[in-house]
Amino acid sequence: MREVREAFRRFWPLTRGDRKWLLAIIACVVVSALAETASILLFAHLTDTALKAGSLAAFWGPAGAWLAVAALGALVGYFGNSLATWTAERFVLRLRAKVFRHVQDLPPHFFQRHRQGDLVERLTGDVEAIEQMVVSGVVGTVSAAFSAVFYSCAALWLRWDLALATFVLAPLFLLAARRFAGRVRSASQDERVADGAITSVVEESLGNVVLTQAYNRHRDEEQRLDREARAWMKASVRGARLSEMYEQFVEVVETICVLAVIGLGVWEISAGRMTLGQLLAFAAFIGYLYPPVRNLGQLGLTLTAATAGAQRLGEILDAEPAVTDPAEPVREWPVRGWVSVHGASFGYPGADRASLHDVTFTAAPGELVLVTGPSGAGKSTLAKLLLRFYDPSSGVLCLDGVPLTDVPLAFLRENIALLPQETLILHGTVRENIACGRPGATQEEVERAAAAAAAHTFVTELPDGYDTVIAPGTAALSGGQLKRIAIARAILRAAPVLILDEPTAGLDAVAARRVVQPLRHLMSGRTTIMITHDLSLAPDADRILVVDGGRLVEAGTHDELVGRGGTYARLAGAGQQEVRPAATPAGLLSV
Numbered sequence: 125m126r127e128v129r130e131a132f133r134r135f136w137p138l139t140r141g142d143r144k145w146l147l148a149i150i151a152c153v154v155v156s157a158l159a160e161t162a163s164i165l166l167f168a169h170l171t172d173t174a175l176k177a178g179s180l181a182a183f184w185g186p187a188g189a190w191l192a193v194a195a196l197g198a199l200v201g202y203f204g205n206s207l208a209t210w211t212a213e214r215f216v217l218r219l220r221a222k223v224f225r226h227v228q229d230l231p232p233h234f235f236q237r238h239r240q241g242d243l244v245e246r247l248t249g250d251v252e253a254i255e256q257m258v259v260s261g262v263v264g265t266v267s268a269a270f271s272a273v274f275y276s277c278a279a280l281w282l283r284w285d286l287a288l289a290t291f292v293l294a295p296l297f298l299l300a301a302r303r304f305a306g307r308v309r310s311a312s313q314d315e316r317v318a319d320g321a322i323t324s325v326v327e328e329s330l331g332n333v334v335l336t337q338a339y340n341r342h343r344d345e346e347q348r349l350d351r352e353a354r355a356w357m358k359a360s361v362r363g364a365r366l367s368e369m370y371e372q373f374v375e376v377v378e379t380i381c382v383l384a385v386i387g388l389g390v391w392e393i394s395a396g397r398m399t400l401g402q403l404l405a406f407a408a409f410i411g412y413l414y415p416p417v418r419n420l421g422q423l424g425l426t427l428t429a430a431t432a433g434a435q436r437l438g439e440i441l442d443a444e445p446a447v448t449d450p451a452e453p454v455r456e457w458p459v460r461g462w463v464s465v466h467g468a469s470f471g472y473p474g475a476d477r478a479s480l481h482d483v484t485f486t487a488a489p490g491e492l493v494l495v496t497g498p499s500g501a502g503k504s505t506l507a508k509l510l511l512r513f514y515d516p517s518s519g520v521l522c523l524d525g526v527p528l529t530d531v532p533l534a535f536l537r538e539n540i541a542l543l544p545q546e547t548l549i550l551h552g553t554v555r556e557n558i559a560c561g562r563p564g565a566t567q568e569e570v571e572r573a574a575a576a577a578a579a580h581t582f583v584t585e586l587p588d589g590y591d592t593v594i595a596p597g598t599a600a601l602s603g604g605q606l607k608r609i610a611i612a613r614a615i616l617r618a619a620p621v622l623i624l625d626e627p628t629a630g631l632d633a634v635a636a637r638r639v640v641q642p643l644r645h646l647m648s649g650r651t652t653i654m655i656t657h658d659l660s661l662a663p664d665a666d667r668i669l670v671v672d673g674g675r676l677v678e679a680g681t682h683d684e685l686v687g688r689g690g691t692y693a694r695l696a697g698a699g700q701q702e703v704r705p706a707a708t709p710a711g712l713l714s715v
C-alpha cells in the first residue's frame with residue numbers, strides 16, 4: 125500500500141490540466157450506472173405487469189422507457205469511454221515526455237550503467253503500467269464504487285433483509301484479492317525486468333551482428349536470448365496463473381452467492397412475500413453488484429502490479445543530472461576562446477579512484493593543444509569536463525576566464541563544439557545531418573560547410589544529393605565520408621572552441637588522409653583541443669599535453685618533448701616504429 129501511495133504522490137500531479145476531464149468521465153460513469161439500475165427496475169416492472177399478466181397493452185409503456193434509458197446509457201457510455209481513452213493517452217504522452225526529458229540530461233555514466241533495452245522498456249511498458257494505475261485505475265475504482273453503491277441501494281430498496289444476507293459474502297472478494305496481491309506484484313516485477321532484458325539482448329545482438337557472424341556466435345546469442353526469454357516466460361506464466369486462480373476462485377464465490385439468493389427467493393415466493401419480478405430484479409442486482417465488487421479487488425491487483433513499473437521509472441527520475449544550469453548565470457558574451465584549467469581533479473560517481481588529478485593548462489584563442497597519453501589515462505574525461513558533462517571535484521575550468529559553472533549550459537555548448545570519436549549520425553537527410561550543427565542554417569551555408577569539409581562533391585553524387593536519407597549504421601556512405609559530414613556539421617556550428625576526440629580513429633589510411641584537410645580547415649582560427657593517440661599532427665600543435673594515470677606528466681611543443689626523452693618521446697617513437705614515418709598524413713593512424 126505504501127508503494128501505491130508513493131507512486132500516486134509522484135505521478136498524480138501529471139493529471140493536472142486533465143482533472144476536469146476525469147470529473148466528466150466519472151459523471152458519465154455515474155449516469156451509466158444509474159441507467160443500468162433504472163433498466164433493471166423497469167425489467168422487474170415489466171415482468172410483474174406485462175409478462176405475468178400476459179398483457180401487451182401493459183408492455184409498451186415500460187418497454188419505451190427501458191429503450192430510452194438504454195439509449196441514454198449507450199450514448200453516455202460511448203462518450204465517457206472515448207474520453208477516458210483520450211485522457212489516459214494524454215497522460216502517457218506527458219509522462220513519457222517527462223521521463224525522456226529527464227533522461228536526456230543524465231550524465232554519460234548513467235547510460236554506461238543501464239542497458240539500453242532496459243531503458244527502452246521503462247519508457248514504453250512501464251509508462252503504460254503507470255497509466256493503468258493513475259488514470260484508468262482511478263476511473264475504474266470510482267466507476268466500480270459508484271456501481272456497487274447504486275446496485276446495493278437498489279437491492280436494499282427491493283428487499284433489505286435479503287440484500288443484507290447476500291452482502292455478508294461480498295468481503296470474500298476483497299479478502300481473496302488481498303491474499304493474491306503480494307504474489308502478483310513480485311511476478312509482475314520479474315516480468316518487467318525480464319521484458320527489459322529481452323529488449324536489451326535483441327538490441328545488443330542486432331547491433332553486434334557483424335561480430336556474431338564473423339565469430340560464429342549465433343548459438344551463444346541464441347542462448348543468451350533463450351535464457352532471458354525463459355525468465356520472462358516463467359514470470360509471465362506465474363503472473364497469468366495467479367490471476368487465473370483469482371478469477372476462478374471469484375467465479376465460485378459468485379455462484380455460491382447467486383444460488384443463495386435464488387434459494388432465499390424461492391422460499392420467499394413460496395411464502396407469498398415476494399413476486400417473481402422482484403426476485404428476478406433482485407437476482408439481477410446481485411448479479412450486477414458482484415462484478416464491480418470483484419473489479420475493485422482486481423483493481424487492487426492491477427495497482428500492485430503497476431507499482432513495479434512505478435518503481436522502475438522512479439529509479440530513472442531519481443537519478444540526478446551531474447550538472448545543472450547556474451542559479452545566477454553570467455550574461456552571454458562574444459566568446460574569444462580562452463580555455464583554462466586550474467588544478468582540476470575528478471573521479472566518476474561510484475568509482476573508487478580518481479580519473480584526473482590536479483590538471484592545469486591553458487589554451488589561447490586559435491591555439492591547437494594536443495592531448496595524448498596511454499589508453500585509460502584520462503584524456504576523454506578531460507573532454508567531458510570541458511563540455512561540462514561533469515564538474516571537477518576540485519579545481520576550476522574557465523572559458524575566457526569565466527568559470528564554466530557560471531556559464532549557462534546551452535551557451536557553453538554553443539561555444540564549445542565536440543567532434544566525438546564515433547561519428548554520430550541522425551536518421552534524416554544529409555542536409556539535416558549537417559544543418560543540425562546550427563539550426564536554421566540556409567542551404568547555401570550547409571553547402572559551404574560541406575565544401576570546406578570536402579564533402580560537397582560526394583554528396584552531390586548521391587542519388588538524392590543533400591536530400592539523401594541516411595541513418596546510424598548506414599551503408600550508403602563510407603566511414604570517412606560520414607566523418608566528413610560530421611566535420612561539416614562542426615564547421616557550420618562555428619564555435620570558437622573545438623574539442624576533437626580521436627578524429628581519425630576507425631578510418632583506414634586513405635580515409636584518414638582525406639579528413640586531414642577538412643580537419644585543418646575546421647581547426648583554423650579556433651581554439652582546438654585534440655585528444656589523440658595519433659601524433660602526426662603533433663608538429664603543428666602549439667602545445668602537447670601528455671596525460672598518464674590521470675596526471676599531466678609532460679607539457680611542451682613536439683620538439684621540446686622529444687628532446688626531453690620522457691613519456692612523449694616514447695609514445696612518438698613507438699608510433700614511428702610500429703607504423704610508418706609519421707610525417708605523411710597516413711601516419712595519422714599510428715599507435
Ligand SMILES: Nc1ncnc2c1ncn2[C@@H]1O[C@H](COP(=O)(O)OP(=O)(O)OP(=O)(O)O)[C@@H](O)[C@H]1O
Pocket residue numbers: 232233236472473475479497498499500501502503504505506
Ligand atoms: N563512467 C565511468 N565510471 C567509472 N570510471 C570510468 C568511467 N569512464 C571512464 N572511467 C575510468 O576513467 C579512466 C580514464 O578514462 P578515459 O576514458 O578518460 O581514458 P582515455 O585516456 O580517454 O582512454 P582511451 O585513450 O582508451 O580512450 C579510466 O581508468 C576509465 O576506466
